[in-house]
Amino acid sequence: xxxxxxxxxxxxxxFEVGAGGSGPDGTNTTVIDSDGNITVxxxxxxxxxxxxxxxxxxxxVTAAESGTTFGIATTDKTFTLxxxxxxxxxxxxxxxxxxxxxxxxxxxTDEIFGTFTLAGxxxxxxxxxxxxxxxxxxxxxxxxxxxSDGTAWFIIASTGIWAATAP
Numbered sequence: 001x002x003x004x005x006x007x008x009x010x011x012x013x014x015f016e017v018g019a020g021g022s023g024p025d026g027t028n029t030t031v032i033d034s035d036g037n038i039t040v041x042x043x044x045x046x047x048x049x050x051x052x053x054x055x056x057x058x059x060x061v062t063a064a065e066s067g068t069t070f071g072i073a074t075t076d077k078t079f080t081l082x083x084x085x086x087x088x089x090x091x092x093x094x095x096x097x098x099x100x101x102x103x104x105x106x107x108x109t110d111e112i113f114g115t116f117t118l119a120g121x122x123x124x125x126x127x128x129x130x131x132x133x134x135x136x137x138x139x140x141x142x143x144x145x146x147x148s149d150g151t152a153w154f155i156i157a158s159t160g161i162w163a164a165t166a167p
Contacts, residue, residue, distance in 0.1 A: 054095065055079070063088055071095040072103050075135055079103070084110040086150035094133055094142040094160065105131040105144065107153050112146065114155025116162045125155060125164035137161040 051068040060080045061070070069091040070079060079092055084107070092105055105112075112128045125131070133142050142160025146153045 061090060066090065069093060077103060078106050080106045081108065081110070081146075081153065083108070084148040084150055084152055086148060089145065089147040089156075091143055091145040091157075092133075094138050094140060096138070096140060103133040103138070103142075105146070110148075110152055112153045112155065112164060114146075114158075116144065116155055116158040116164065123164070128164035128166055130165045131155075132163045132165065133160060134163055 051065070052071065053065070053068055054071040054073065055077065056072075056074050058078045058080070059070070061068075061082060063082045063085055066088045067090075071093050072079075073094075073096040075096065079090075081090070082088065092103060094103055107129045109129065112125050112131060114125050115122050116125065116131075131144055131146075133144070137160075139160055142162070143158065144155060144162055145157040147156050148154070
């Protein structure tokens with residue numbers, strides 16, 4: 001394994017890594033304790049630790065879902081982000097067929113910054129509040145990943161054609 005070390009992982013306090021559908025109560029959760037011991041729930045694996053949620057309607061994302069990849073396979077749906085808080089991170093993926101999806105990521109009043117591709121050109125999102133994967137140019141697999149520093153949202157990865165606008 002690349003970057004592997006010998007001996008247990010160490011931390012000053014135990015922390016949890018979510019495993020498909022895990023909750024804050026520790027149910028169905030992969031745990032790495034302060035001694036570096038890893039406990040994985042039955043039927044789970046480290047590779048399946050990234051939470052995934054397929055949505056078919058407009059959806060308001062919660063802070064508790066940070067780290068989740070959201071799939072959307074139906075058109076004209078909006079994901080409304082929670083208030084910006086340091087460390088929140090989400091990925092949104094077009095899982096629909098071809099050019100029939102219109103996905104909107106709405107940050108409310110919090111601003112979005114970063115770069116993405118629009119019609120083959122790198123475009124800067126500078127204090128925008130909406131990201132749109134526009135119907136007609138979407139491709140199955142288009143995605144955007146955003147993270148918050150506590151005051152705004154930042155695009156850290158994107159594929160496909162997205163537009164950024166103010167409401």
